[in-house]
């Protein structure tokens with residue numbers, strides 16, 4: 001008998017028919033002689049509508065109350081799935097994150113899991129139940145409801161798999177695996193059979209939202225091997241696991257596109273020591289994460305400093321930098337959301353030179369201008385115009401020979 005953790009995302013539980021489909025799958029897994037723990041997301045669109053609703057009553061909804069609100073999305077799904085299973089004659093019980101023993105810190109809307117005590121989960125499993133747990137949520141030691149950041153049900157599933165020492169962890173979604181690029185943008189992208197934690201982490205962090213980046217980080221830390229697969233068919237999916245030597249033979253594992261980026265530019269900055277420190281301290285104090293930074297020296301002794309942020313932080317960045325601009329005697333600060341980040345990822349890059357050259361040549365060959373560049377050992381990212389993003393992604397995907405047959 002194996003202990004299997006299955007996570008079903010929003011689309012997979014998006015309507016009553018789909019919830020019944022998931023119930024059939026869970027029942028079949030149970031009937032094959034396994035113990036099953038199921039982690040579910042809110043039905044698709046529910047979290048977004050709850051956020052919208054909150055904004056209609058408060059321009060900047062208080063985060064503690066936001067978590068109380070958002071947690072209802074997943075709570076609806078656990079009850080419906082447990083009912084659907086019982087309707088099929090199965091033994092099943094639902095648990096909220098707190099009831100499942102998921103304890104987090106108090107950072108509302110992006111809490112971190114501190115520990116999991118899955119006592120009730122084991123009791124229910126031992127009495128023959130499928131245990132249906134609400135993803136994306138936990139509670140603080142003081143009993144406040146928290147959520148784990150967008151896409152956080154992935155993290156719940158992987159953390160629970162680690163806590164109950166599951167034999168198998170399956171992430172069911174609306175695609176049958178991790179592809180060499182988002183199949184919605186690049187229809188001839190190819191399914192990847194095996195990918196290392198580091199590559200999956202980079203792809204997720206660089207815009208491939210098939211997995212939440214934090215969940216992959218957690219999986220790597222606790223060595224949770226997991227499979228990404230579809231809830232709509234029985235195709236084998238993608239195994240995400242520790243790096244093997246063979247994996248380095250592939251130069252580029254995949255291409256990621258992130259369209260939710262903005263570029264902030266401070267123009268006419270006097271070229272003196274200490275200015276960059278002032279700018280970035282202001283940004284850090286406002287809890288804004290920055291990504292790529294570029295500084296250009298102009299002929300007349302002033303510089304332009306540009307950096308990228310998530311597009312939801314663009315207006316805030318400009319606001320907090322206005323006083324700094326005055327203070328340091330710069331000309332102006334502006335922001336544009338008309339940019340995208342395009343990245344290639346692969347651990348094979350460490351041992352195969354020439355990846356950057358090929359990427360830049362391909363972009364040049366397609367008349368796509370590169371605004372900024374950033375690299376690490378296993379990825380190269382460029383900032384380009386938003387309007388060029390999909391064309392550029394297709395060209396790079398082709399140039400590295402990633403397309404399927």
Ligand code: ADP
Pocket residue numbers: 008009010011012041151172173174175177178179180181182183184207208209210211254
């Ligand atoms: P869920 O609701 O199941 O968590 P998500 O919408 O969060 O599902 O993630 C699945 C989506 O991720 C797919 O529909 C696909 O468009 C997108 N995606 C982005 N990059 C990739 C990739 N490299 N491989 C597969 N899917 C990807």
Ligand code: ASP
Pocket residue numbers: 009010041042047048073135136149150151152153154
């Ligand atoms: N419902 C949450 C979201 O939409 C968590 C998840 O689906 O993983 O972000």
Ligand code: MG
Pocket residue numbers: 009151154209210211212
């Ligand atoms: Mg998701």
